[in-house]
Amino acid sequence: MQTFLQDLRFGFRMLRRSPGFSVLAILCLTLGIGTNAAVLSWIEGILIRPYPLVVHQDRMFALNATTRGENGFTGLAYPEFLDYEKNSTLFESFIVDRITGTTLSVGDRAERASGAIVSANYFDALGVKPILGRGFGPDEGEGRNAHPVTVIGYRTWKDRYGGDPNIIGRTQYLNGVQHTIIGVAPEEFHGTFIGYSFSFWVPVSMQETFDTGYKLEDRGARWIEGYAFLKPGVTRQQADAELHAISQRLEKDYPETNRGHDLSLSPLWRTPFNQAGNMTSTLTITMAVVFFVLLIACANVSNLLLARSLLRRHEMTMRLALGAGRRRLIKQLFTEGLILSLIAAVGGIAVAYWCRNALVLSFPSPAAGIVIDLPGRIDWRVLVASVAVCVGATMLFALMPAIHASHVDLSGALKTDGGGVVAGSSRSRLRSALVLVQVALSFVLLAGTGLLLQSLQRMQNTSPGFSTDVIVSGADLVSAGYNLERAKAFDTQLLDRVREIPGVESVTLSRLQPFSYGVFSTAPLTIDGYQTAPDEQLNSSYLEVGEDYFKTLGVPIVAGREFQRTDDENAVPVAIINETMAAKYWPRKDPIGQRLKVKDRWLQIVGVAKNVKYENKLELPRTFFYVPMRQNFLVSNALLIRTRETPGAIRAALAREVHALDPNLAPTAPFRVQEQVDRKGYTQRLAATLVAIFGAIALFLAGIGLYAVMSYSVSQSTRELGLRMALGANTRDLLRLVFLHGLQLTVAGIVFGGIAALILTRLMGNLLYKVSPHDPLAFGSALVVITIASLAACFLPAWRATRIDPVQALREQ
Amino acid sequence: MNSNELTETQPTNVVNGNGVHPLIRLAGVTKVFLTDEVETHALSGIHLDIREGEYISIAGPSGCGKTTLLSILGLLDTPSEGSYALKGHEVANLSFADRARVRNREIGFIFQSFNLIGDLSVFENVELPLTYRGMSAGDRKALVTEALERVGMAHRGKHLPSQLSGGQQQRVAVARALAGRPAILLADEPTGNLDSRNGEAVMQLLRELHQGGATICMVTHDERFAQHADRTVHLFDGQIVEDRMAA
Structure with a gap:
């Protein structure tokens, strides 16, 4: 214990004596441990124990109902x-x-x-x-x-x-x-x-x-x-x-x-009906990314410690000469490392505390008044995990330099340096390997960031199958106490009035706006003429929509017709199915005129609509059908308007028409469907944002690492560089030498990183949209960015190399 | 002056060792170091001619300016005052790049501490100055092989410096200095890191090179080794106090 306290005292003294080293090492580790603690707090607060006041969360499971x-x-x-x-x-x-x-x-x-x-x-x-x-x-x-x-x-x-x-x-x-x-x-x-x-x-x-x-x-x-x-x-x-x-x-x-119905239990982090599923994949990727950041930070600090251990070679030699065992030296150096990481862990937890609510910033509220809640949680488990990360990091960054420093050639080191050989590489091999690891990890992160950004861009550029310029508005008739009949009269008149607003091309009603957070109606089906398998339960989602719905949203009707105003409660009940449903239940038949039964009512199919995305852009094609609003009227509906005007421009006209019908009502603020589509793509945007932020941190750390190694390499090679100058090397030769050394490390790192990225990016499959996990553009961009960063990191040491005074350099022994 | 003139055309005024114009001419060379407002006169009014084929030693006690003089001769440093003519061309005020070029082609260095690069093999160490000339690999190989053979180290070409003894390392350093066929070899205490047996061997090697026509300028503080040269210049407090030919 006394020895440990002595080591602690000495460790703190060493930190004070080299403030530049201490600040840089603590900064790197704070970034590494802090990002890990932040993501751990998100996982704890959002996925593992999301309901802090609920007792026995360990026995709480989500009900996961499925249908074969x-x-x-x-x-x-x-x-x-x-x-x-x-x-x-x-x-x-x-x-x-x-x-x-x-x-x-x-x-x-x-x-x-x-x-x-x-x-x-x-x-x-x-x-x-x-x-x-x-x-x-x-x-x-x-x-x-x-x-x-x-x-x-x-x-x-x-x-x-x-x-x-x-x-x-x-x-x-x-x-x-x-x-x-x-x-x-x-x-x-x-x-x-x-x-x-x-x-x-x-x-x-x-x-x-x-x-x-x-x-x-x-x-x-x-x-x-x-x-x-x-x-x-x-x-x-x-x-x-x-x-x-x-x-x-x-x-x-x-x-x-x-x-075909069954029920099973899902752990809270896999709850099928809330944001857990989305957050799980995003936070898993983020956890992997910040672990990489930690590894890079550890490699940086390890490199700094290795460099310092060379400066302290004389001290180590003297300690060994005075009888200290190698284990004792390793323990001392390990304690010094532990001090660094404990200080960084405190800083890291402060970073995590500060970032605990950061996820909400990238999660848009679906409407004014709706409160998004994605809190990180720093409890004893996060603290224990952070300390484990801290100790693990110390093992990673401090042990190798400690072992390295303790292996001093006692007899050789105590002799005066009379060697005639300039800067052998054996000392720098370990440091170079660490930089190689940093570059490789940074490459993986940059390639991952590139994939996610491309995926996000493609998702944004991909049409969901309907026009996203359509404007959504409406009036809250439910809160205003409207009954069904009154709501029907109001909506009919409102449609007529809005249709007359200048610039409006068409207008319709829908129970839910496209990509709504609401839930589609579902019901068991009976398909006329379709032979169900013994354990097959026919079920499909459907939506109640007004006349001109497909015209307003720009969804093509590939067969039959669109709903008309005459498709009301006095007419034959009808439905429009999507292409997937037509192909599944009427594979070799024309579905127009066929029937399906929903809630004891037969509906005649009058049209087939092109498949669109219903809830998000990542969903797979599924069976879906539409029923006319006038045969299934509801009090609460969204008004969808196709117009050349902007939401802001149409707002006043809409308010005028709603007030004309009911002075006590105001329309909800109009917005484009595109806004809602964007909100639904938040998971990909969040993942891309997080990976980009942490990827940038990783690149920054790797850049510092490469700079430190090149800078150290130049300072250790002063004599060699002086000699080369004496032998006739000019500025260009020296620049080339230093840059080539840096690029060799970078290229080796990129090769390893490329192989690792090819394997690891496959795990991102469910976050990618129309982008191969091995997309050459993402990998190429990562290569370019990391090469530029490496050249930038090498520039200052290279420039410094050309400033060396050869006379002075050759005098150094 | 363009350094190419110096390296690519032979000035007509340098004929041979007994020619009228010397290979090197220092006239009134002074070197002053300024540190914390303190002026240190390392060299004061040095006048020195070195003729082609000459073997000259510069001797003197520690701190007398030997190494500073050698650095100026080797274009590693510039004089504060005075002129320096190499092969009849003024080189004291060349640009950094031109000095590098002249150094590479006209001067061969032999250092006390050998200064071989640990990562490079013996062959590559000797080849190093030639790589800065943009010479073809074949030409380089021929020159390196010849230089290694001259110092008796051709069989060690693939070894690393750390695998050689001190004496062998210095032989390799001599081969590196020779390989580019420089106008002059500058040796800074070439035996300083060697035991007496190896020291004698290196001195014998320099003697043989001189007999083969090489111009050598050696700095030493050891009178015994200084006597190997044809001419000895004694420095004291930055000034030449004696310049005598061997008996």
């Missing part, structure tokens, strides 16, 4: 959810948590607010106690629209109600229905939907108020998202087996709706 033959999460029907809850024995509780939205009036303006429809046991199961009032009682989950009560979020309580301590019992209109506020959630509780901070929660009995139609008794309507808590000691495998057994019983009992 369909990709991804398909949701649960409420009766089905109750069946699982009732029939399972290994679970402590099940909760419903379905994201929803409403419009809250704030002073004289309206703002969107996100919230959740939850089961009555929600707060009790999570172990979250409201700071005012109470959570929902068991009876409040039952009955159709029977319990208009709400628990509001802390931020809403503070911002909207000024933190009124007497808030309980006051009322708030949510989707046109007066709700009584029964509780205020704690400040740190933002709901259980990764990515969003909710403003309110309502019990499941109020589903109809926030959704399309009453679904609590409908086994075909799969809208439930939720979680389950396992009993202590139960494994996920056991729980999955029980859920699977229940699924099979339900399939037998309800073959019409439950054929």
Whole structure:
């Protein structure tokens, strides 16, 4: 212990004695450890333990409902959810948590607010106690629209109600229905939907108020998202087996709706219905990137320590001569390294703390009032992991120089230097290898950045299949208390009026805007004449749209016709299917005139529309169909306008027309569909941004590393350079010598980096869009950037080499 | 003056060792070093002629200016005052690049500490000054082989300097100085890092080279080695105090 304290004291003294070295080493390590701590805090706060106030998060799993033959999460029907809850024995509780939205009036303006429809046991199961009032009682989950009560979020309580301590019992209109506020959630509780901070929660009995139609008794309507808590000691495998057994019983009992359905558990970081999936791949890549940054930082510091160990050769020799063992020397040098990395770890954690909410900056809010919540979390686990990173880094950067320095040739070193050989390479081989590693890692990061940037650009340049210049607006009729008939009359008149606004080419209605965060309607299907396989459950998403929808959005009708105004409740129910659906169910037939049954109603197919992207640009082609709005009218619709005007220019005209119909209504702020398309591409943009930032840091560190090595190499080769000058080398020869040395290291690093990049970039496949992981442009750009950076790093040492005084240099022994 | 004139055409006024014009002529050369406002006169009014084929030693106690004089002779340094004519051409005020060119073609250096480059083989070390001339590989090989043979190190061409003894390393250094067929060999304490046996061997080698026609200027503080030269110039406090021919 005394020895350790002595080493610590000496280590601090050494740091003070060479402030330039200390600052540079600590800066490099702070960047390396800080970026790792920041990403660890994001992974902890967003993926591993996203709900800080929820007890037993380790036993909390997302419900992952699937249907055979369909990709991804398909949701649960409420009766089905109750069946699982009732029939399972290994679970402590099940909760419903379905994201929803409403419009809250704030002073004289309206703002969107996100919230959740939850089961009555929600707060009790999570172990979250409201700071005012109470959570929902068991009876409040039952009955159709029977319990208009709400628990509001802390931020809403503070911002909207000024933190009124007497808030309980006051009322708030949510989707046109007066709700009584029964509780205020704690400040740190933002709901259980990764990515969003909710403003309110309502019990499941109020589903109809926030959704399309009453679904609590409908086994075909799969809208439930939720979680389950396992009993202590139960494994996920056991729980999955029980859920699977229940699924099979339900399939037998309800073959019409439950054929092929199954339910399993997903860890929170793979929750299928929130931002976890997107964030997982982005943060995994980011973690790999910052690990590379750490390796580069360690290589830099290792190089600095190696250089310093040569300067301290005499000290090491004396220590050995005075009886210190090699292990003792290694321990001393390791302690010095540990001091560096501990200081850097403190700096790194400060960086992580400062960056903990940085992800929100690159995640656009979908609408005013919607609060995005992607907090990093620095708890004891992040601290332990950061310390582990710090110790690991010390092992990486300090051990090699320590071993190197401890291997002094005692007899040789104590003799006066009378050698006639100038600067052999053996000393610099290790340092060069470290630079090579840095260049290789930087190349991998730059190639990855190039791929992501190209992918982002291609994604932005690729058409989703519809016109993104279309303007979205509308009026919040639900909050204004409109019923179906009144809404229908309002929307019909509004369409007629907007059509007359100068510059408007066409206008239509749609339940959801393109690339909406909302959820498409889904229903089990029956296809007339289509023979289903024994375990096949036909299901498809669909959208309710107005006449001129395809014309307005510029989606070609490849067969049949577009919806018309006459496709109303008095006409034959009709549908327009997409190309994928036509090919799947009517492969060798003309689908026009064929029928499909949805919710006990036969629809006649009148058109086939070209495939488009429905939710994001990365999705694969899938079956999809459209039904006419006038046969499936809803109160809440988006107004889509095709016009030559800008959203700003049309705003006043829109407001005039809406006011003309209802002076109490205002249109929502118009924006182009492109804005929403951009928002949906945030994951790729976030990944590209993060990798570009960390790639730039890596390049900077590698540049410093190369500069340090070249600079050190020049300073150690003063005699050789002086000799070359004496032998007739001119400025050009010396510049060439230094640049060639630097470029040799760079080229070797690029070769290794290229091989590593070819292997590693394949892991980015799911983040890339229409770009090969081995894209030559990305690799070529990385090569050019790293070569330029290397030349820049070599320039100063090379220039310094030409300034050497040969007489002075040759005098140095 | 263009250094090409010096290296590519032979001035007519240098005929041979007994010619009227010397190979090197220093006239009133002074070298002053300024450090912290203190002037140090390393050389004061040096007048020195070295004729082609001459073997001259510059002797004197430590700090008398021997190495400074050698640096000026080797165009590694420039005089503060005075003129320096090499082969009849003034070279004291050449540009950096021209001095490098003249140094490369006209002067061969032999250092006390050999100064071989550890990363290069014996062959490559000897070849090094030739690479700065833009000479073809074939020509370089011929000259290097010839130089190594002259110093008896041809069989060690592929070895690294660290694999040689001190005496052998100095022989390689001599071969490097010879390879480019310079006008003069400048040797700075060439035996300083060698034991007496190897020192004698190197002196014998220089003697043989001189007998073969080489012009040699050697700096030494050791009177015994100074006597190997035909002429000895004694320096003291930066001035020539004695210039005598061997008996």
